[in-house]
Amino acid sequence: MLLGMSQEKLGEHLGLTFQQVQKYEKGVNRIGASRLFDLAKVLGVPVQFFYDEAPSGAQSAGAATPGFAEQPDESYVVDFLGTREGLELNKAFARVTDPKVRRSIVELVRALAGEES
Template identity: 40%
Template sequence: MTNEIDDFVGKRLRRRRRLLGLTQQSLGEMVGIRFQQIQKYECGANRVSAARLFELAEALGVPVQYFYDGLSDRDMFSDDPFPEFLAPDVLSKKETMDLVRAYYSMGPEPRKHFLDLAKSLEASDGKAPLRLVAP
């Protein structure tokens, strides 16, 4: 039987896989299992063994602890690090992952300009005053 922690680990697995632009098939091949097993891990239907979690961490380029980051005694099952700013599922959407990948594929100067643009667009939605010129 699985529990909320298995679900949390599965969500972290899905988030990292999507961030890297991997399919379930390609990740499965990297660790020697079928994509259906990756699906079951990601939805929390199957528990990931310690050995498999280590293999997945190696394949995804993260420490094993990555899968548990965000668990706490106070709010053990929330995987949203910014609940007051983001919708709960925004970090698991393909669109978000595409945007993050594109952002980090830019050089430092274009990234700065892109971030400035995004902030100015956010400000134009009425939440904060729009500043068109630098102070």
């Protein structure tokens, strides 16, 4: 009850059993991006709330090696996934089943963003 809501009440808000909420909480079942987004809305917290203890790029990569570029901070990815647009984009991309089409989409987005492959 960290945020003042029981597993049973949380399950009701999400249309889940409290047992399923327990499985998510204990890590028995993985939680999808859309469910995580719904969970954040119900609890009134940003999606990043669930990632606060995850190591940042610099921490997980260790100390920078002299002569090499530092690891970029990619926390913006988590921020983007927490938006409606990010969720929409990820849901649509997940429905693309052809690996060649998926690769083409990634290359297109990189080109539009001005990145090299």
